Amino acid sequence: MDLHVNLRSRRDLAGQIYRELRAAILDGRLRRGERVPPTRELALRLEVSRNTVSAAYEWLTAEGLLAGRSRAGSFVQGEGPTGAGRSGGRGTVRLRARSIWNTLPTPRAPEPALAHDFRVGIPDAGMFPFETWRRLMARQLRAANMPATYAEAAGHPGLREAVARHLGVARGVRATAEDVLVTNGAQQALDLIGRVLIEPGACVAVEEPGYPPPRLLFQSLGARVVSVPVDAEGLDVSALPDDARLVYVTPSHQFPLGMPMSPARRTALLDWAKRRDAVVIEDDYDSEFRFGGRPLETLHGLDRSGRVIYVGSFSKVMLPSLRLGFLVAPPSLQRELRLARYVSDLHSQWPAQGALARFIDDGLLARHIRKMRREYESRHERILERLTRDFGDWLQPVPSTAGLHLSATFRHGSRRLEQDVVARAKAAGVGLVALSRYYASPSVKPGLVLGYGAVATARIDEGLRRLRACVTAAAGTKRG
Template sequence: EWRPRRGAGRDREPGGYADPAGHPDLRAAVARYVAYARSVRTGADDVVVTNGAQQALDLVARVLLAPGDVVAVEEPGYPPAREAFAAHGARVVGVPVDGEGLVVSRLPRAARLVYVTPSHQFPLGVAMSPRRRLDLLAWAGAHDAAVVEDDYDSEYRFADRPLEPLHALDAGGRVVYVGTFSKTLLPGLRLGFAVVPPSLRSAVRAARRLADGHGPVATEAALARFMDEGLLARHIRRTAKVYARRRSALLAGLAGELAPYVETVPSAAGLHVCALLRSGDRAVADAVAARARAAGVAVETLAAYRAEPGGPAGLVLGYGAIEADEVPVGLTALAAAFRAVRPG
């Protein structure tokens, strides 16, 4: 169990301002962690600790974007990322996603930055194929664009071997790798990080200094110690078993009682599953989600993650905050919602 430890963080500049890039021990711990857990080869100097992944996106936008610049994002995709780039005056353009991930051939030629979730596309759940990863990096090189790789929950992988991250394949220093501890620990911790190319180190650190000075020194030091003592890795191993049971229960129900209504999008990782409606009717998805929520079952429609109307109808079901034995109960209520909306 993670908690700040007595004396943590008191050994560095107790009366002054801290490094805007984060506590040195945590930057070093993050560099070691992403190396063995995610195959991201980096050093502590390239790590900038942030107040969650959202601040990492904000800092990247501050450094790389000017008003009117084009940013390409996945459609459907992560709404807070779109909002972060739009807040800096960027023109955000959605790019379709298929079974191999972002469709590179549909990227706007003027894109200055491309934001992707290749390990576990949010919200569909597909992994970007190896070929598509190489295509994206080649496109970025040809168009002088940066790529933000948001690897928000790849620690929890339940099938297949992980694919190499874009950062590991990047030979041109174009990828900014973003991670968070919100999924592995808790959202209220508000700690994330960005692994930036050497060419952006100074600019991103300066942007962090202007944004809020620095992060919580004692909390960052405590997390560094938590990681160095192997407690984060142990926590992930333990919670992965818990989430695997929940995931199995969810997939079994979707393939059973709910099979007449939905088809699950194949996914090997993460803490949510996307299910497409066989009817393709978005009005039905809206009505079912509303009935389910009224019955105490939290589901979101796939449309909630789109900036533009259209696309297949679907539901997004998370299992990070529900016990395994409660999953069948929730799915039974969801099936009842389908029957009520589409009787017979």
């Protein structure tokens, strides 16, 4: 390995080398079993005599930190305590970030999967065609398919064309490749939109309850974020603040409650945006999985004035770890959004973009979606049936015919009951999410959100049996 040794003067050279290597071993930069450079090589690099380096190695060997192996070299023998000295020598001055970062919550670490995993937003990785994806990626990693320079900020041309065709067929979105910008997931798409449109102090409206990451993102960009309530028809347009510059909505499958925005509300929202000179972000995060009823036209499809930016990703239909998403922008913002992408991280991983383009063009994405739609519909129906039959005294399911999760509100009970049920469920090996997590205001409607992407069909009944026992115990405790 290339080992950095800093010689601050030409005095006591062997001592300086010894102390640098000793510190690297004790603070964990050099780990047990790693080979240090040969004395001749390190001496040439540092422009010192080989005897000087040999003396430093001998001192370290005497302390038990290095060990020589015949014809193999010298290897690290000792090690420091875990995490020791990781930040040593970096100064004690406390640098201050912008004050907004002190108001945002620290992200939760991903929780390990439980035996009965009803967590939200996780697709079934076990049904993903990994072997097919591996072959497509291998093809893209050939020299002929790998650009020797940085690539286009808007994304792989083939993927942009494939996404435009896919959206036109599957969602009725009128778009060309020029309208599509490839991103690292939907969250980066929102970040680019915010960079382009949000002035410090500008008002941004989001749904309540709603998906937390966009709210936090807009706040971090200096926006004044206002929560707008949703009801059985979706976002309450009449409650939008007059000065909102941007409105973020999930009209196809409101997150987390699950109802679609009614046609009347869609029309009202577009009319409002036109009157107020506002922009609407339509997050169509899992609309591919629709199980019943006529598909509603997207806001983008209804928009005639170019005020809707359509955002989506492949995290739910494929895998979140691929980090591939997109936005469909009106011509008036395309230059600025591409520039924002250029100055942020330039472009997404090129081989994965090329592989996804082929995955779509060969009909493999449509086939995978059809297979997963059947599977998720079966799980959705099973959970809804059990909730209606076994939880009717406590929970009221929210009507939903799409997506990877469904919600249920408590008929009677408080947030304390909700939190108690979630804690008991976790202890019983059942993973799920409290509905209150998705509210920004103190006024919440307690309930549970159950995902069915990560839970195997065979585990649903047992998981819900355990959950029922937890609800029964928690409700009895609260009455007592």
